[in-house]
Amino acid sequence: MRYQFLGAFLVLLSIDLGIKYCVNTQEYSSFTLIPSFLDFYVVKNTGVAFSFLSSSNLLIQTLLILIIMAALAFLLYSFFNTKDKLQKIALLLIISGGFGNFVERLIFGSVTDYLYLHLGSISLFIFNFADLLITIGACIIIFVWLSGNEQKD
Numbered sequence: 001m002r003y004q005f006l007g008a009f010l011v012l013l014s015i016d017l018g019i020k021y022c023v024n025t026q027e028y029s030s031f032t033l034i035p036s037f038l039d040f041y042v043v044k045n046t047g048v049a050f051s052f053l054s055s056s057n058l059l060i061q062t063l064l065i066l067i068i069m070a071a072l073a074f075l076l077y078s079f080f081n082t083k084d085k086l087q088k089i090a091l092l093l094i095i096s097g098g099f100g101n102f103v104e105r106l107i108f109g110s111v112t113d114y115l116y117l118h119l120g121s122i123s124l125f126i127f128n129f130a131d132l133l134i135t136i137g138a139c140i141i142i143f144v145w146l147s148g149n150e151q152k153d
Helices: 002-025 058-081 085-108 129-147
Strands: 031-034 038-045 111-119 122-127
Touching: 002 085, 002 111, 002 129, 038 122, 058 085, 085 111, 085 129, 111 129, 122 129
Parallel strands: none
Antiparallel strands: 031 038, 038 111, 111 122
16 A cells, blocks of 8 residues: 555656646746636745745744644654545545645745636635645545544554
8 A cells, every 4th residue: 555655646746746847937927727717827825825824034934844844744644544545545635735835845935826716806716736636635534524434443
């Protein structure tokens, strides 16, 4: 199972970092992907979700990196200690997305977001592939918990 995890992790991480590399090394103008719903629009986010803790302050960025490292360590621990296959898949998605954003933050001090979700003129949020992985994984975990279908030892 560990080799399957490592392979899937590397594929998802490569897709995320590959997209971010392309977005950051090419000149793109903003454009509409789905009218009145989804646009391609590149921004650099120094914070976390919804730009929370967004700052160029070195202390805040250092604390953010330490918190993210601790969260990723906890998620890895949870992955290797759960027996539930659906939770393992969910944790794999969250870890892959978290690592993708973490690597970029560590190297560049920010995360590249490029998918702008909105309803007409109402802005919702801007995100990237890693954020999508994290969200899908979190939804799966919530579903497992709420459904009571968690596999026990």
